[in-house]
Amino acid sequence: MSDEPFHILAFSGSLRQHSFNSGLLRAAQQVTPDHVVIEIHHLGDIPLYDADVEAAGVPEPVRAFAEKIRAADAVLIATPEYNYSFPGVLKNAIDWVSRPAVQTPLRRKPVAIMGAAGGQWGTVRAQLHLRQVLASAIEAYTLVKPEVMVPRAGSVFDDHGNLEDDDVRDRVRALVEALVDWARRLEDE
Secondary structure (H helix, E strand, O other), X not given: OOOOOEEEEEEEOOOOOOOXXXXXXXXXXXXXXXXXXXXXXXXXXXXXXXXXXHHHOOOHHHHHHHHHHHHOOEEEEEOOOEOOEOOHHHHHHHHHHOXXXXXXXXXXXXXXXXXXXXXXXXXXXXXHHHXXXXXXXXXXXXXXXXXXXXXXXXXXXXXXXXXXXXXXXXXXXXXXXXXXXXXXXXXXX
């Protein structure tokens, strides 16, 4: 094992200041195992995908995001659920870094997904759609279990989007540990 810390790039599909999903990522930072670093990247600077803009030159925020993914050992995504799917801001970021398809930094990258939403189903449908995009179109290695879907998120986060529930915190810890373990096993193959 390398002396370098295991590096996870994390990003949320929500741009809201006190987002529950950004709160999940902060909680993940707090419960990471020793020798693991989680860097949170905000997607707010990534412009809407436009092939004309891409043809003129990939914008710097997109280039920087792709490089951070490429440099990471694994990726952790926290997604809300909007209209039975994952949000446009997340789809937009994935669309940008998926081009050209054979060079996407997400291809064969270990990825874990978690999410929080206000409804009773958490982010079941959003995660299902996101897994389909990552596995089928992107060819990312998406961790199947454990799953972290937080329903009724308003009851487990404070007004600033900070996680207050120890059970959810333990589930986030288990997801991060599983992602690290799985990514290391993939690396050894």
